[in-house]
Amino acid sequence: MNQTVTINISGIVFHIDVDAYEELKKYLSKIKSYFKNSEECEEIMMDIEARIAELFSEKISSNNQVIQSKDVEEVIGVMGKPEQYIDEDEEDLEKERKSSHQKHYSSEKKLFRDPDDRMIGGVAAGLAAYIGIESLWLRLFFVVALFIGFGFLLYIILWIVMAEAKTASDKLHMKGEPVNIDNIGRTFKDEADKVSDNFKKHGQQYGKKAESAIESFFNFIGQILNGVFKVLGKVFGVIFLLVGTFMLIGLLSMLIGSETVFSITSDGVFSIPSTEFFNLIFISENQFHMAIIGAAITIGLPIAMLIYAGANLLYKIKTHTGVSIGLFILWVIGIFLCAMIGIRMGTELSYNERDSEIGTSKTIINEDKEDFHLSIATENVPGEGILEDKYFTISLDEDSIYFNDIQVRVYESKSDSFEIEIEKDVAGYSKKDVNSKLNQMNYNYSINNDSILLGNYISTLRKNKIRGQEINVKLYLPIGKSIYLDKSLKHAINNIANVTDTWDSEMLGKRWVMLEDGLTCLDCDEIEGITTIQLDSIRTQMPIEIE
Amino acid sequence: MKIENTKAQMRKGVLEYCILSILKNGEAYPSEIIEKLKAGKLIVVEGTLYPLLTRLKNAGLLSYRWEESKSGPPRKYYQLTEIGTEFLKELETTWNDLVKAVKITSK
Incomplete structure (x- = not known):
């Protein structure tokens, strides 16, 4: 059996036979070179790759997990070779194809950021693919470098300099071919051609890179913050959910569940039969029930919102604005109800005057x-x-x-x-x-x-x-x-x-005696400043002087 | 002068017209469009369609939205824009004129 390679086309992972992989790579390179000079190149490539991924998905069955050469050939048959495409500038492209032919047929490695195997920006994975080692080692290197001091800056620079591998052909290039004598020889030759080419392009490209540098940096910061917020969000979600549920249970058992009201006094906790107690406070049974409903809404809804917020932080839930507006209105009604009862109770207790002879x-x-x-x-x-x-x-x-x-x-x-x-x-x-x-x-x-x-x-x-x-x-x-x-x-x-x-x-x-100064203790022993006083002496010589 | 080139030139114009016509009845994703075009023997290979769709879209004649697919990557569903509908109407008259012209001249 042949060796297989794992590839990612349009976000879907396939296992592909090495031979089939080579074929696919050639095919994609060919298409890319065909559209190279058109502005829509990237978009067209993505569309075509998406279709290829779809066709591959259809080929895969439970007893055939690996894409074979014949599958690739079939797909190429369906999609057609660029020569078979009907296109506007037939003749122009013809020329174009001839000139770009050689360059794009070779599949030398290129340095890309790997979006499929990334921790932060895919720099380490991309470098690893380029060098041909496990990405783990490069990650370790970056972590160590971070502590030494230059790691952060180095990473940022690499991020800016390396483009992301967006299309499958980019990714194939990123992974490149196994290095053998043949390839090394060819690479030398290609390299010479490329150098002159690169010089021409550099002027333009550096402008673009500088522009995206700031963007990339903020992307990076954004990603870190995003991660921190996500973790915090989950923690708060759990807290909200627990506290909310606890409070809701408390509220429900207080309003409905139990027959008694607990009162914490200086003597301890006492339970009171609730209906009896509240009937002695509220003006009528109706008012009592209204107060319960009012309290349930006014206190219950925010608790429910807390639970909801917690759940939302943990698992994204969709809300209808209609529902939230409805709940808000209900809450306002609850407050209104409580306020009404409050005002009613207030007037019930507001009066303290009485006819002087009564009471x-x-x-x-x-x-x-x-x-x-x-x-x-x-x-x-x-x-x-x-x-x-x-x-x-x-x-x-x-x-x-x-x-x-x-x-x-x-x-x-x-x-x-x-x-x-x-x-x-x-x-x-x-x-x-x-x-x-x-x-x-x-x-x-x-x-x-x-x-x-x-x-x-x-x-x-x-x-x-x-x-x-x-x-x-x-x-x-x-x-x-x-x-x-x-x-x-x-x-x-x-x-x-x-x-x-x-x-x-x-x-x-x-025993206390009323003197002109006020009540004075008679049988207190030595309270500060006062000696024991005899009742008789007070009657004759009052008041006593305090030393 | 190659016969193949002339054929291709003729097909190319009609192809755009046909794609717009297919989308006249509502949105569709490339595979659906391809099926109809294959049935009409207008195209042989699928690769032809993608650059065409992209160009029609960039010209403002089509717009698309993404939709998740169970059996593969997300799909682009294309539909006609207002400009596209206008464009199609003009192509229809032109086509009818051409058919007449061919009929008259080839008698």
Whole structure:
């Protein structure tokens, strides 16, 4: 069996018998020389080569993978020899053919860049083919040269100087013939002819090369950047895809999948039955559903876009502009929906005014007493808790909501009597709404002699919803009278002003007296700057001077 | 004067006319054009067609687009341009005139 050669014609790779290869090479050279003087030479060659590749493809079958001499002969028969072509300038070409005949029949090697076996510009592969060694060695040489310093420049220069092998005949020339005594002899002879020829052409060609030098350089830079961006693109693609998918799963499970909403509080993570909870916040069931749809669109679409962008970076996908415009409009609708609900909720909570007599109650406690005792109930809040936190609890039973938002403050009394003021607070959309909600807020406390026991929850009807209900307990303590703050008030006292700027939690379990300067601790041992004070002494000689 | 040359000269003009006529019915790629021309015994070898198509294209009479092919390299599909259509119309009248002239003179 004959040796075979691998060739590339019009982008298709064929295995071809060495003899057939020689024949094909001669044929292509002949055609090329025939059209040599016409401007369209390259284009015509490419068309003819494409057709030859097509004819070869038809010849190849599973049991015949190699192009044989007879195949080439057949193809030449179909395509015809240049002599058989009908052409305009028959006589001119006749002359042309005679003069160029010898030169183009010889198939000496030419230096081309090899576009089929390239890493960057095909310089190494082309050189390797010219010299007749493996391209690997030349690549190694260039890599080493790059580190020594001249490699980059050398490569660029070679790239500029070497033309790319575009047609099959170029490629055949690039690979050339096996070197033998015969060829060497001929090469010497041809070389002499060529030298004079080349001198004539050089003038023109150098102009062209300089022009394409800049172009080639940018091509080169472009190719490197392109490579970098491609890799980065894939990395980002994977990241986008993963993050997007994760977020989408999260969103879906939050909106549809789970029955509960998770709330992260200072006490840990709590789950709340979502429908129940949201029904207590949104005005109506419809609004609740609209909010879900709005949120799904507004948050979901960008996530979907992220996933899409990731997928697009990994695998090119075609998009219809119609679809993207549609999605954008949908997104705007989603935002609009959210904004509407936001505005509606805003107005729902916008109103805070109330008639002064509603929601505030004042009690004056027995004037004789000197010491008071303040504590808050520690019983469990009724109903089933939907939100349970140290500081904030919401619980439900069949028709009521219970809150524990109770704030206790101590002020100096403007009269001589100890007063306790209970102020209810709620948000609503109108004065009337606020007033009606205040009326339906229930809060209990009891006064027994000198001890006050505050209730630890507020209750209201379910229809009043969660609207920031809270109770402010304001104690007005006359100067000279004292109050004991029980430890049960831990979560209720709120920034009670005192002369020593003692923190709320430190104030508990101690007795405080109201002096002209403010609340002063009675049984604090050695708080900075203050000595233990006796109640009696204060009554007689007040205030005490601080050293 | 060689008979072969004269024949070739005659065929050459008609060949351009025929190629344009084939493309009048829509776009085609070289192999399809070749088949019809072979059927009409206008050309013997395919190589003739490619330079002709390239020249007609460069003259602005034809345009082409690429299409991927399953069984080989991508194909050029040629079609008539507006100029090409005009050109073909003129050739048609000229051809008819020539046929008449031949009929009249060869009687």
